[in-house]
Amino acid sequence: MAVDRWLLKQHELGKHPSTLRFYTWSPPAISLGYHQKKYPEYWQNLSYQGDKLDLVRRPSGGRAVLHQGDLTYAVVTSGIAENRLQAYTKICEFLISGWRSLGVELNYGQAGRGYIHNPNCFGTATGADLVLEDGSKLIGSAQLRRGKAILQHGSIILQSNADLFEQVFGENTLEAVELPENLDQETIINALTDAACDSFNMQLAVEPFSDAQWEEILALANEDINCQNVQS
Helix, strand or coil: CHHHHHHHHHHHCCCCCCEEEEECCCCCEEEECCCCCCCCHHHHHCEECCEECEEEECCCCCCEEEECCEEEEEEEEECCCCCHHHHHHHHHHHHHHHHHHCCCCCEECCECHHHHHCCEHHHCCECCCEECCCCCEEEEEEEEEECCEEEEEEEEECCCCHHHHHHHHCCCCCCCCCCCCCCCHHHHHHHHHHHHHHHCCCCCCCCCCCHHHHHHHHHHHHHHHHHHHHHC
């Protein structure tokens, strides 16, 4: 997620255009919301298929997310309404439109501030989240603002392991998400990318990072690690 922070910083400085990213996690990890202070101590010693689950802190808020079998999206942009919920609504347009093109209807969650007492992001669905018609949560999103620049990223549940989810969050916390068959990750990314181009009236170009940019990103990641060590 240091890449997301770097993109936000560069966009805020006017050095990088708006960006759309998709990525997955290997090995799996748990990401904590920026302000999330309470979480089970045993999370620091979990493993999955022989790999330790990393415990990382997101630059944005919200509750903990288990990144295993999910797809993460990130949008960095500016010129969006200052009202937080209006900004979510504007950015989420491409998610709703893209999934609709795949035959999946999404709606906004209805939960209130009670989510702050639940360490699990997917345990509740607020107005910033998207749920299926049966109420099960498909996408949890969070934001970070720097001036007029916004980073919004979120987790899209695709093939999470129910046993691992239960090990992390306890019983009955993962609702079964039923998606159309033969929906692979590439198809989903292509549909969401096309929807983003339509929703934001833009064209996207794939641009790999240069060696110099990777050095800046890794330096930013090391700053995060040192900061977390000091705080702990």
